[in-house]
Amino acid sequence: MPTAAAAAAGPVGPVLAGVLQLTALIAALALAYRPLGDYLAAVYSSPRHLRAEKLIYRCIGADADTRMRWPAYLRGVLAFSLAGVLLLYALQRLQGHLPLSLGFASISPDQAFNTAASFVANTNWQSYSGEQAMGHLVQTAGLAVQNFVSAATGMAVAIALVRGFAGARTGELGNFWADLVRGTLRVLVPLAVIGALVLVACGAVQNFAGIHELGQFTGGLRQTNGGAVASQEVIKELGTNGGGYFNANSAHPFENPTPFTNLFEIFLILVIPFSLTRTFGKLVGNVKQGYAVLATMGVIWLGFTALMMWTEFAHGGPALQAAGAAMEGKETRFGVGASAIFSVATTLTSTGAVDSFHSSFTAFGGGLQLLGMMLGEIAPGGVGSGLYGMLVMAVIAVFIAGLMVGRTPEYLGKKIGTREIKLAACYILITPTLVLGFTAASMVLPDALGSMLNTKALGAGPHGFSEVLYAYTSGANNNGSAFAGLNANTPWFNTTIGLAMLLGRFLPMVFVLALAGSLAEQHPVPETAGTLRTEKPLFAGLLVGTILIITGLTYFPALALGPLAEGLS
Numbered sequence: 001m002p003t004a005a006a007a008a009a010g011p012v013g014p015v016l017a018g019v020l021q022l023t024a025l026i027a028a029l030a031l032a033y034r035p036l037g038d039y040l041a042a043v044y045s046s047p048r049h050l051r052a053e054k055l056i057y058r059c060i061g062a063d064a065d066t067r068m069r070w071p072a073y074l075r076g077v078l079a080f081s082l083a084g085v086l087l088l089y090a091l092q093r094l095q096g097h098l099p100l101s102l103g104f105a106s107i108s109p110d111q112a113f114n115t116a117a118s119f120v121a122n123t124n125w126q127s128y129s130g131e132q133a134m135g136h137l138v139q140t141a142g143l144a145v146q147n148f149v150s151a152a153t154g155m156a157v158a159i160a161l162v163r164g165f166a167g168a169r170t171g172e173l174g175n176f177w178a179d180l181v182r183g184t185l186r187v188l189v190p191l192a193v194i195g196a197l198v199l200v201a202c203g204a205v206q207n208f209a210g211i212h213e214l215g216q217f218t219g220g221l222r223q224t225n226g227g228a229v230a231s232q233e234v235i236k237e238l239g240t241n242g243g244g245y246f247n248a249n250s251a252h253p254f255e256n257p258t259p260f261t262n263l264f265e266i267f268l269i270l271v272i273p274f275s276l277t278r279t280f281g282k283l284v285g286n287v288k289q290g291y292a293v294l295a296t297m298g299v300i301w302l303g304f305t306a307l308m309m310w311t312e313f314a315h316g317g318p319a320l321q322a323a324g325a326a327m328e329g330k331e332t333r334f335g336v337g338a339s340a341i342f343s344v345a346t347t348l349t350s351t352g353a354v355d356s357f358h359s360s361f362t363a364f365g366g367g368l369q370l371l372g373m374m375l376g377e378i379a380p381g382g383v384g385s386g387l388y389g390m391l392v393m394a395v396i397a398v399f400i401a402g403l404m405v406g407r408t409p410e411y412l413g414k415k416i417g418t419r420e421i422k423l424a425a426c427y428i429l430i431t432p433t434l435v436l437g438f439t440a441a442s443m444v445l446p447d448a449l450g451s452m453l454n455t456k457a458l459g460a461g462p463h464g465f466s467e468v469l470y471a472y473t474s475g476a477n478n479n480g481s482a483f484a485g486l487n488a489n490t491p492w493f494n495t496t497i498g499l500a501m502l503l504g505r506f507l508p509m510v511f512v513l514a515l516a517g518s519l520a521e522q523h524p525v526p527e528t529a530g531t532l533r534t535e536k537p538l539f540a541g542l543l544v545g546t547i548l549i550i551t552g553l554t555y556f557p558a559l560a561l562g563p564l565a566e567g568l569s
Contacts, residue, residue: 018309018337021263025270025341032271037278037290043186044159044179045283053181062177069171070517073160076176077153077509081120084146085502088116091142092134101135102211102225114494119143121505122150122382124236124243124352124480125497127489131225131246136208143243144232148192151239152183154384157509158276159283161388164516165412166284171521173513187272188239195234195268202264203257204230229254237268240382242352242480250342250355251331262334262342262355269345269353273297273380276387284412288535293390295540300379300547301348304372308340311364329360340365347372350382352480359467359483366483367563370470373477374555375547376431382478388512390543395424395515397539397546401532411534413524423515430507432554434476434500435469439558442468442492451487462569466562471497476504 049057049064057064068076091098092107092115107115111127118125124147128134134143156179163173200206209226229245233255236243246252256262274294281290312326313336330339339356346353347369358369372379378389395411399421402409409416442448443465452464467486474481475497482488488497532539 014335014337015309015313017335018313018340021338022305022341025263025266028267029270029274032267033275033278033294036271036275038282040155040187040272040275040279041282043182044174044279046182049178050185052185053178056181056185057177060177062175064175064178064181066175067170067172068175070160070173070513070520073173073176074510074513076180077157077513078506080149080176080180081153081506084120084149085116088119088142088146089113091138092116095135095138098135098137100137100208104133104135107133110491110494111489114498115143117498117502118475118480119146119241119243120150121478121501122154122239122241122350122385123475123478123501123505124241125475125482125488125501126243126247126480127494127497129247130244131227136227139232139245140228144228144235147232147235147239147241147243148184148188149180151188151235151241151383152180154240154382155183155187155272155276156180156384157512158384158387159279161391161512161516161519162280162283164519165391165414167520169521169523171517173516173520188235191238192231192235195238195264196231198264199230199234199261202261203253204233204261205254206230226254233265234268236353237265237351238272238383240269240273240349240351240386242346242350244353250353251357253333256355259334259338262338265353265355266342266345269349269351270301270380272383273349273386276384277380280387280391286412286535289412292535292537292540292543293387293394295537296543296547297378297380297386297390299540299544300375301344304348304368304379305341305344308344308365308368309337311362311368312336312340314362326362326365329357331355343369344372346481347479348375348377348379348381350377350385350478350480352474354481357484358470358481359463359485363462363563363567366466366470367559367567369481370466370473370559370563371551371555373473373479374432374435374559375551376428377477377479378547385478389427389508392424392427392512392515393547393550394534394543395420396428396550397543398532398534399424400546401539401542405530405532407530407532410525410531413527414519414522415525419518420515423511423518427508427511427515428550430511431476431504434504435472435555436558438472438476438496438500439469442472442496445492447490448492451490451493452485462562462566466566469558469562472500475500478505 089112092112095101096106160173205226207226211225227245232245250256277290277294281287342355376389378386380386381389395416398409398411399416467483470483
């Protein structure tokens with residue numbers, strides 16, 4: 001029987017391992033921050049077009065040198081995304097008649113709509129098992145392509161908002177088609193190629209193998225298939241998409257073979273969103289402004305990571321004490337520390353990839369995952385969407401500071417007037433309306449309540465409510481992860497979550513681009529003695545407080561009914 005001293009020393013090893021992995025991750029992100037941020041700034045400010053880019057412009061009939069105001073930029077975003085939804089929907093509906101289908105049937109209409117909306121909206125919510133539903137053609141020509149272009153769309157919108165702050169009186173935000181193509185060809189494709197080679201070298205699968213049988217450790221055989229897994233895995237993380245080739249997602253050894261690849265995938269999730277703050281500082285001509293945004297993101301991310309590791313290592317019950325931590329639903333290859341770091345990274349960004357079962361985390365751990373998405377996924381957030389979401393929150397924080405001192409609020413030399421604050425307010429109200437509205441509707445429908453697969457075991461109580469709340473929070477925030485105790489493959493959930501994903505992605509972009517256009521029409525005002533110094537730690541602290549207070553006031557009642565009630569019961 002172990003002694004008290006041995007029991008007390010037991011968790012030290014896993015805790016130390018988690019801390020060391022977190023330290024290594026921070027060091028890698030710090031090394032990549034400046035060169036990648038500077039490179040992104042050069043990509044989006046370059047006057048030259050590459051030969052391959054010119055060929056693409058000719059094929060799509062776009063004039064990449066035309067300077068767009070915000071309505072034209074928005075039309076480009078919406079038209080391109082609508083085409084993506086229609087093409088991906090058609091590809092799924094025709095799968096049974098196409099080559100490389102592996103014999104899988106065509107996807108049903110409601111699930112095809114849900115999946116098309118999901119991948120075009122950079123959500124990658126999946127109400128199906130990838131290896132049992134999607135053939136190689138749909139996976140590579142459909143889903144993987146959207147992983148690239150949906151991420152590039154998010155970066156384009158973020159850069160348009162940055163140009164709104166940097167521009168003067170023209171109202172021009174650049175050219176959407178040029179930003180889309182450059183983000184894809186100059187940023188995502190090269191980084192994805194390098195990342196895929198790393199994953200293949202470490203054991204990830206990359207082939208077009210058909211269905212075959214594999215032996216299991218527990219005995220017997222199981223049918224599975226190969227696929228272009230490494231290439232899709234790297235862009236799902238790098239583009240903060242999240243859709244797994246296999247149902248087990250990044251817990252599957254074909255996608256995530258070793259503890260090193262697990263840490264590498266977390267790095268891929270975070271590297272572009274964090275580096276974009278450097279790009280922001282370079283493009284507005286003041287890198288200290290980028291550091292202030294980076295500090296805000298970093299404080300929230302580190303705080304959530306520390307809390308998640310604490311709640312998962314706390315192991316308050318006898319079963320958890322015997323395991324050394326809350327190991328239910330976690331891969332023994334990675335352990336609690338790495339799983340906690342991954343889960344925070346994926347829910348504070350719009351990634352949705354998982355290397356553990358989120359529904360099996362402790363009640364407070366699941367609550368942290370929910371809260372991370374409810375913040376708007378801005379710490380550091382999705383590729384592009386994290387930066388423009390944080391800048392909108394900065395506009396709100398500046399407005400609050402202006403009210404406190406009785407001055408007209410300014411940010412980066414632009415006045416924050418009635419129009420700007422209305423657009424920012426509309427941005428922050430969209431997602432809560434979708435999340436809470438659809439959750440409330442689901443909780444009064446018998447068919448929706450019947451989708452809680454653990455109803456008999458746990459009752460349709462706090463955990464069941466959390467499953468539904470998590471589904472709509474994940475969909476409307478374009479995350480894509482799930483409390484997988486919910487059967488979401490029903491007409492109701494496929495349709496409503498699909499609508500939540502589309503509205504949660506593109507309605508905020510309308511207000512972001514309108515805000516960018518309004519800012520770009522202004523003439524910068526000079527700094528005075530009363531100007532709020534937004535590059536200082538004081539403003540970063542105000543921004544953190546603004547984010548937490550707005551989220552807390554909006555979502556606390558729903559969290560109290562779900563994870564808080566479960567954790568305190």
